[in-house]
Amino acid sequence: MFASTIRTIADYPKPGIQFRDITTLLKDRVAFNAMVDALALHYANVRLDKVAAIESRGFIIGAALASKLELGFVPVRKRGKLPAETVMQPYKLEYGEDALEIHVDAVTEGEQLLLVDDLIATGGTAMAAMTLVRRLGGVVEHAAFVVDLPALGGLQQLQSAGVKPFVLCQFDGH
Ligand SMILES: O=P(O)(O)OC[C@H]1O[C@H](OP(=O)(O)OP(=O)(O)O)[C@H](O)[C@@H]1O
Numbered sequence: 001m002f003a004s005t006i007r008t009i010a011d012y013p014k015p016g017i018q019f020r021d022i023t024t025l026l027k028d029r030v031a032f033n034a035m036v037d038a039l040a041l042h043y044a045n046v047r048l049d050k051v052a053a054i055e056s057r058g059f060i061i062g063a064a065l066a067s068k069l070e071l072g073f074v075p076v077r078k079r080g081k082l083p084a085e086t087v088m089q090p091y092k093l094e095y096g097e098d099a100l101e102i103h104v105d106a107v108t109e110g111e112q113l114l115l116v117d118d119l120i121a122t123g124g125t126a127m128a129a130m131t132l133v134r135r136l137g138g139v140v141e142h143a144a145f146v147v148d149l150p151a152l153g154g155l156q157q158l159q160s161a162g163v164k165p166f167v168l169c170q171f172d173g174h
């Protein structure tokens with residue numbers, strides 16, 4: 001159901017990448033609300049303190065889900081965007097390199113955080129975000145994504161780090 005609402009753009013942002021564009025899901029009120037509801041239902045009985053979501057597309061999903069679950073929201077941002085003291089974690093992308101940051105006071109020791117992003121490909125971004133939360137003493141046992149690209153192996157990376165992933169749809173290829 002969700003996959004059919006997501007548009008694919010060939011060769012964006014680089015030749016060979018099949019870009020999975022969630023804006024077509026987001027603009028559809030039925031699909032958007034069903035997506036938030038499906039994620040919220042999955043975590044309804046899981047003990048969580050906060051949602052940590054990854055800039056920028058992850059913010060859209062993570063903020064809506066945090067509100068639905070009545071949890072606080074922690075932004076994990078690209079380097080140089082957060083104003084207070086941060087910790088930083090570099091990572092590799094399917095199409096480049098970057099670094100993520102989180103405010104050092106965003107997480108309290110022992111808090112349970114749900115990691116949220118729109119899409120997992122290689123898992124580099126999600127692993128960097130998980131590492132940041134754990135460096136601050138937070139516990140990351142769960143991660144949610146709208147889209148998984150199984151050919152790129154991101155879910156296995158998270159699983160091997162002790163995180164249980166939940167995804168709403170998968171696409172073959174890169
Ligand atoms: O599993 P990975 O290989 O690390 O790739 C997944 C990441 O790539 C995309 O973000 P992007 O860096 O393109 O940023 P954006 O959300 O700001 O568009 C996507 O939203 C994930 O965060």
Ligand SMILES: Nc1ncnc2[nH]cnc12
Binds near residue numbers: 020021094119149174
């Ligand atoms: N193929 C893809 N489509 C959309 N976002 C991505 N992030 C990493 N790979 C992606």
